[in-house]
Amino acid sequence: MSGNSSHSWQSEKRPAIPEIVRGHIENGASLWVQYQELREALPEDDTIVQHAWRRLSANLRGAELSGDLGWELSLAQAEDFPEAGEFFILTWLALVVSDRQRLGKVIDLVAENPESIVGVNGAVTLAPVKWLSPFVQGWLESPQWPARVAALAACARHGQDLGSRLPVLLSDRHPEVRMHAVRLLARTGAFEPQLLAELKIDKNPNVRLEAALLLAESGDREGALEVLKALVEDPKTADAVAQRALDRAATLADDDEIKDWVRTMLAKGELDAQAIRVVGIHGDAASWPWLISQMEKGATAEIAGFAACDMLGCELTIGTFFTDDPMRVSDEVAAQYDVDFAILPDVQQFRIALATERLSPLLGEERSLRARTLDRYRAEARSATA
Structure with a gap:
């Protein structure tokens, strides 16, 4: 037993x-x-x-x-x-x-x-x-x-230095190898102008992003911004890469440069998702009519709503400027999204707010929470290099 x-x-x-x-x-x-x-x-x-x-x-x-x-x-x-x-x-x-x-x-x-x-x-x-x-x-x-x-x-x-082998890896046929070679180059501090010039125009966005970060580290702020802005504005750039490029560009550029960037984007009319977010983060009252026009388009309605949240420093909530009522969005927007589940910008509410100047206090001297956070990052970066 x-x-x-x-x-x-x-x-x-x-x-x-x-x-x-x-x-x-x-x-x-x-x-x-x-x-x-x-x-x-x-x-x-x-x-x-x-x-x-x-x-x-x-x-x-x-x-x-x-x-x-x-x-x-x-x-x-x-x-x-x-x-x-x-x-x-x-x-x-x-x-x-x-x-x-x-x-x-x-x-x-x-x-x-x-x-x-x-x-x-x-x-x-x-x-x-x-x-x-x-x-x-x-x-x-x-x-x-x-x-x-x-x-x-x-x-x-x-901290291993590969010496003369590193340039070979920087021109490797595989983009993932090139990207990691750039990261190693950044650690060595060997910022050779010719190498950086080639990396800036690499056909892979990830490699170009790493090259831009390296340019910033080497002190070439303008060169870094040129690459970063191009990545943000390129609709072929993956969202994750564009987001990193946007964040870094915002910490490198001063307010006047950011405003010029926003004006350039607005002049283009058609922007991809990350570029629309730049308008939301750094735009002003003059950007609102353009943002509203993007909310009426099927492809950009949702991201334009997110950009509006960035500008106002508010949460995306139903009942004020956003709706889950399919009858309150255009047919073009409804065709793009599953409106039974989507929370989309209520364009009519934005129009009313603009007409009655309800947005004026929010669009004056106060900037969005995200923009103020980026201001702090820039201040910290300046103090660290002072």
């Missing part, structure tokens, strides 16, 4: 071990994403960041101790869900045992799922030098772009 009970207990417990390991892997993947977001928003020594690191470390340790089982489960997870967090764990487990074959498998998978390179770089930048040193040279010479990117991320994190 007791023997059967013991056997039954062991049979029930054995399958739980992979589940525990899988839990460490899944938790570690999501916790790493959370940790990255917190590091970008808060100082490294912030209590919240440190707490997130401790939780991540505990799950990493659990996955490490599981040995081959952890690797196999992590590999399956990354193949099923090729996201950054999953590839962070997979790369970490290959590095911790210094397994060249497993790292090769990671590189192969990233070549098939390019966006997952973020997770690989995350593991590389957190790993100690002794884990990386056996592989970096081979990665630099690898024909596979993810390996070259991983090597550059490692060199940037640990």
Whole structure:
């Protein structure tokens, strides 16, 4: 009786071990994403960041101790869900045992799922030098772009100067390699005019953004602004890249330059989403008729409403200038959005406000919350370089 009970207990417990390991892997993947977001928003020594690191470390340790089982489960997870967090764990487990074959498998998978390179770089930048040193040279010479990117991320994190090899990587055939080579160039402080001139006109927006940031760091404010503004105004630029370009441009330009930029944009008439946001963040009362016209167009109604919120420094709420009533938007706007779920600008309310000058107090000396925040960033940047 007791023997059967013991056997039954062991049979029930054995399958739980992979589940525990899988839990460490899944938790570690999501916790790493959370940790990255917190590091970008808060100082490294912030209590919240440190707490997130401790939780991540505990799950990493659990996955490490599981040995081959952890690797196999992590590999399956990354193949099923090729996201950054999953590839962070997979790369970490290959590095911790210094397994060249497993790292090769990671590189192969990233070549098939390019966006997952973020997770690989995350593991590389957190790993100690002794884990990386056996592989970096081979990665630099690898024909596979993810390996070259991983090597550059490692060199940037640990201050390795590649010397004459760096210009070759700056002209690499893969844009992700070029982008990371620019980041490494920024760390070396070797701002060669000819290299920067070539990077400014790179065909990849991500590379041009990194080049603009490097130009700003090198002291070429006008050159940086030229590239950043072009990125914001180019409808082919991905939203995330355009947003970073917009934020950096706003911290580099003074108020007069921003106003000139807004006037130039308004003269063009047709703008993409990020350029409309520039008008909302930095425009004045003269921008309102133009913004209202954008609210009446199907393609730009929503972002024009967001821009209006930026200008007013208000929340997007129903009942004042926004509506969830499909009867209060134009047919063109209704055709663009699922009006059963959308919260869209109520153009009629904006027109009434303009006619009765209800907006005057908001559009006088007071600027939007976002614009005031950017003013503070500029002041901090000036004081840091004084």
